[in-house]
Amino acid sequence: MTHDHDLVLRPTAAQTEAALNPPPGRNGGDLVVETLAGLGATTVFGLPGQHALGMFDALRRSDLRYIGLRVENNAGFAADAYGRITGEAAPLLLSTGPGALTSLAALQEARAASAPVLAVSSQVPTGGLGGGRHGYLHELPDQAASFRGVVKSVHTVRTQSQIPSAIAEAWTSALTVPHGPVWVEIPQDVLLAETPIPVVTGGDTFPEELPPRPELTAVAADLLTRAQRPAIIAGGGVVRADASKKLRQLAERLQIPVVTTFGGKGAFPWTHPLSLQSWLEDRHTTDFLEDADVLLVVGSGLGELSSNYHTFTPRGRVIQIEADLGKLESNHPALGIHADARLALQALLETVGERTDPAAPERVRAVLDKVRERIASQELTLEQDVLAAVRGALPPGAPSFWDMTILAYWAWSAFDAKAPNTMHSAQGAGGLGYGFPAALGAAAADPTHPVLAVSGDGGALYSIAELATARQYDLNVTWLIVDDGGYGILREYMTDAFGEPTATELTRPDYVALAESFGVPGVRTSPQTLEADLAKALAAPGPSVVVLPAVLRMFAPTHLD
Numbered sequence: 001m002t003h004d005h006d007l008v009l010r011p012t013a014a015q016t017e018a019a020l021n022p023p024p025g026r027n028g029g030d031l032v033v034e035t036l037a038g039l040g041a042t043t044v045f046g047l048p049g050q051h052a053l054g055m056f057d058a059l060r061r062s063d064l065r066y067i068g069l070r071v072e073n074n075a076g077f078a079a080d081a082y083g084r085i086t087g088e089a090a091p092l093l094l095s096t097g098p099g100a101l102t103s104l105a106a107l108q109e110a111r112a113a114s115a116p117v118l119a120v121s122s123q124v125p126t127g128g129l130g131g132g133r134h135g136y137l138h139e140l141p142d143q144a145a146s147f148r149g150v151v152k153s154v155h156t157v158r159t160q161s162q163i164p165s166a167i168a169e170a171w172t173s174a175l176t177v178p179h180g181p182v183w184v185e186i187p188q189d190v191l192l193a194e195t196p197i198p199v200v201t202g203g204d205t206f207p208e209e210l211p212p213r214p215e216l217t218a219v220a221a222d223l224l225t226r227a228q229r230p231a232i233i234a235g236g237g238v239v240r241a242d243a244s245k246k247l248r249q250l251a252e253r254l255q256i257p258v259v260t261t262f263g264g265k266g267a268f269p270w271t272h273p274l275s276l277q278s279w280l281e282d283r284h285t286t287d288f289l290e291d292a293d294v295l296l297v298v299g300s301g302l303g304e305l306s307s308n309y310h311t312f313t314p315r316g317r318v319i320q321i322e323a324d325l326g327k328l329e330s331n332h333p334a335l336g337i338h339a340d341a342r343l344a345l346q347a348l349l350e351t352v353g354e355r356t357d358p359a360a361p362e363r364v365r366a367v368l369d370k371v372r373e374r375i376a377s378q379e380l381t382l383e384q385d386v387l388a389a390v391r392g393a394l395p396p397g398a399p400s401f402w403d404m405t406i407l408a409y410w411a412w413s414a415f416d417a418k419a420p421n422t423m424h425s426a427q428g429a430g431g432l433g434y435g436f437p438a439a440l441g442a443a444a445a446d447p448t449h450p451v452l453a454v455s456g457d458g459g460a461l462y463s464i465a466e467l468a469t470a471r472q473y474d475l476n477v478t479w480l481i482v483d484d485g486g487y488g489i490l491r492e493y494m495t496d497a498f499g500e501p502t503a504t505e506l507t508r509p510d511y512v513a514l515a516e517s518f519g520v521p522g523v524r525t526s527p528q529t530l531e532a533d534l535a536k537a538l539a540a541p542g543p544s545v546v547v548l549p550a551v552l553r554m555f556a557p558t559h560l561d
Contacts, residue, residue, distance in 0.1 A: 022198045028191040029058030031163040031200060032120060037064060038164075038203025039171050041091050043444055045079045047072050049095020051122035051138060054191030056093065064091075067444050067473055069437060070465035072099050076106025076117065077434050077463075078441030080181075081401060083116040084424055085445040087242075089174040089182075092119040096188070097138025100146070105431045107150050110181040112428025113263065114240055114324070116174040117181035119151070120167065125189040126158060144185060152180040160190055164200050176207040177340045178323040179240060210323055212339035212347050220296070220319045220335055221351035227294035229316075230256045231276075235306065236263030237299020237323055243342035244268065244420040247298065250349055255357035256296070257364045259285060261306040262427050264299065266417035273361035277368065279413050281308055283558035284370040288363075292316050297334070299341040301327030305412070305427060309559035321345075375555055383410055383552050386527055390454070390480070391416060393534035398449045399424065399442050403435035405456030406488045406552045413555075433462025436479050440466060443475040450476050450538040457483040457508045464509075467518040470543035478537040478544045481511050484551045492554055515545035522547065 032055050036044065043065045048056040059066050069075040072094055079090035094100050100121045110117045123129065123143060124136040131141045140146070144154045153173040155166040163186065170182040224230055238247050238260075244267045251258050251274050258268040259276035268275055279285045286308045289295060293316040300306050301322060310331070318334035321344040328336045337344055375384075387410050394400060396418050402408035402425035417423035424442075426434035439453035455463075460481045470477055482488075486505040494501040515522035522545040525533040530548055537544040 022196070026061075026195050026199075027054050027058065028160045028163060028186065028193055028195055029054035029056070030061060031160060031195060031197060032167065032186070032191070033058045033062040033064055034200035035164045035167045035203060036091050037062060038200050039168065039205060040088065040203070043067060043082065044091040044093055045069065045075045045082070045441065046093030047075055047095070047099060049099045049122065051124065051188040052093065052095040052099075052191070054188070055120065055122070067440070067469070069440070069469050071463070072102035073106045073433065074437035074463050074466050076103040076110070076119070077437040078444070079117045080106060080110040080113070080115040081424065081438035081441035082445045083110070083179070084113070084421070085399065085442050087116070089116040089118045089171050090441070092117055094119060094121045095138070096122045096124060096143065097140055099138070100143060104146065104150055105429070107147070107181045109426050109429040109431055109434060111150055111152065113236065114178045114180055116179040118167070118170055118174050119181060119183050121183065121185045122191060123156075123185045123187040126187045129158070129187065144183065147183045150181070151183045153182045155182070155184045157184065157186040157190060160193065160195050160197055163190075164203075168203060168205050172205040172207050175205070177210050177241070178237070209343065210338070210340040212321070212337045212344040214347065216335065216337045217344060217347040217351055220337065221348050221353070223294045223317055223319060223335070224254055224256070224296060224348070225353040225355055227355070229292050230254065230294040230296065231289055231292035232256050232258040233261065233289065233295065233297045233300055233302070233306065234258055234264045234267040235261040235298060235300025237321075237341040238264055238267040239299075239420045241299065241340050241342035242420075243345050246342060246345040246349060248272070250345055250352070253349070254352060254355040255360045257288075257360055259289065261300050262412035262425070265412075265415070265423040266420035270416040270418070274364060276364055279368075279371045280306055281413055281557060281559070282371050282374065283308070283561060284367050284374070286312050286558070288367050290315055294319065297321065298345065299323070302331045307331065311559045378555055380553060380555055382527060382550070384414070386530060386548070386550065386552065387411060387414055389527070389531035390452070390534065392531045393538060394452055395450065395538065397422065398452065398538070400452040400454065401425070401435045401438040401442060403453075403455040403459035404430055404432050404489070405454065405459055405482060406554055407454055407456070407482050409489065409554060410552075411454075432459045435459065436463045436477070437466050439477045439479070440470055440475050443477050444473070447476060450478060452538065453477055453479045455479065455481050456488055457481060457485065457511070458487040458506055460511065461506075461508065464514065467515060467520050467543070467545075471519045474542050476541060476543070478534065478546060480534060481545065481547045482552065483508065483511065483547055483549045488552065489554065511545060511547045520545055524549070
């Protein structure tokens with residue numbers, strides 16, 4: 001009897017010849033880039049360093065496209081965005097010690113947002129591993145320990161023969177739901193030494209699917225079918241699983257109102273009669289969700305931002321579909337279904353009965369009317385006009401990447417993403433400097449659409465060096481910098497809490513002149529001319545900068561009431 005696991009793929013004659021007579025001059029770095037190419041990678045991001053030169057020398061002999069950024073953390077943000085846009089593992093090549101550690105904030109964001117990033121770092125020579133203090137440049141007692149609490153998995157290579165398998169294992173880990181960043185480290189001498197190992201020609205990996213347990217979806221389907229006041233919270237897991245169409249089918253079949261989290265922007269059509277949009281920081285939305293007798297949470301852990309800063313207390317039955325086991329029932333007891341959102345929603349569609357609720361759209365309109373009345377009472381016309389100008393200038397299908405800035409906080413609640421997987425921000429980990437380098441990674445992933453980056457002047461200074469990257473690779477990114485002379489949101493927080501701000505005011509450059517010094521066109525705009533100037537910049541090929549001097553305010557929070 002022959003079993004599937006007994007089958008062995010036989011090498012072709014050409015593969016046998018290549019294995020027996022590998023080309024000369026290859027090193028351990030070649031095994032890295034050959035494995036990445038065999039797995040399907042076409043683009044890598046990174047920054048060279050002394051211990052990693054073997055990898056970067058090997059790039060010269062490969063067909064991989066290299067996008068080099070000026071700061072490792074920015075390279076990590078670019079890889080994060082590439083992974084979000086393509087759904088593929090984005091290789092990130094880094095050096096040892098300071099170079100590796102500088103990427104930590106970006107990898108934390110990738111982990112929080114489930115972005116598949118495959119970081120490959122060098123290490124000190126093999127003799128320096130093991131925790132002894134040998135005095136190598138960049139040496140750490142245990143470099144991998146710095147990453148274990150940040151990434152999904154860590155893989156340390158000690159010989160050249162381990163390279164293909166370690167990278168393939170890491171690739172599989174990155175693309176197994178929930179997606180996320182992974183870490184591979186390879187010693188300098190292993191990368192530099194000439195290798196007798198044949199050219200790596202195979203690389204198929206098969207990330208495991210995560211289907212729901214059928215007995216759980218049967219219970220969930222029954223609860224939803226019989227519910228009197230059901231509601232749905234759709235999170236980033238819906239977007240990452242490409243499950244927005246299935247979500248819409250389920251909501252329409254059962255007539256259930258849907259609110260999307262900030263990470264789930266675009267998971268449900270903004271103007272749909274059942275859409276509560278994304279006003280999660282509004283007490284009217286919170287009250288509506290608390291009143292639901294059955295609440296379906298798909299692809300969200302109901303964390304701080306998705307729960308109105310943990311003031312949300314559901315009174316009905318909660319069903320939570322979540323691929324990240326660490327998030328399942330972490331904040332609220334639920335019928336927890338550990339599954340990929342797409343597979344779980346499909347199972348529900350195959351199981352639910354018919355439900356009619358002609359009053360559902362009316363209840364949705366009532367909530368949105370209350371939200372609009374609350375915002376209108378605060379005299380925030382400037383902020384709403386600026387956000388509307390951005391939406392008007394951004395073509396449908398064009399992705400946008402938002403830094404941690406007041407305009408982004410408005411966008412989380414009030415911006416129509418138009419489509420899933422088009423609006424991204426650093427709200428997962430909340431670090432500054434994400435917007436522009438992430439937009440560069442997105443432009444590298446898909447050059448057919450212009451890409452928008454939005455930053456405040458404080459966040460812009462984290463990644464200003466990447467104007468050189470944008471120009472060098474002629475990436476089609478327009479960078480909107482809202483210049484309010486400081487860390488605007490921290491200024492508000494401190495003034496509210498202490499009566500006056502401290503350490504929030506910034507001396508900053510002339511951003512238009514600075515952009516032009518990099519050979520990047522820049523324009524200074526106003527709220528009245530923003531839409532036209534932004535649309536013109538987005539329509540022009542290559543990078544550009546639009547600077548908006550404006551002091552924006554946040555709408556009043558409701559979680560403190």
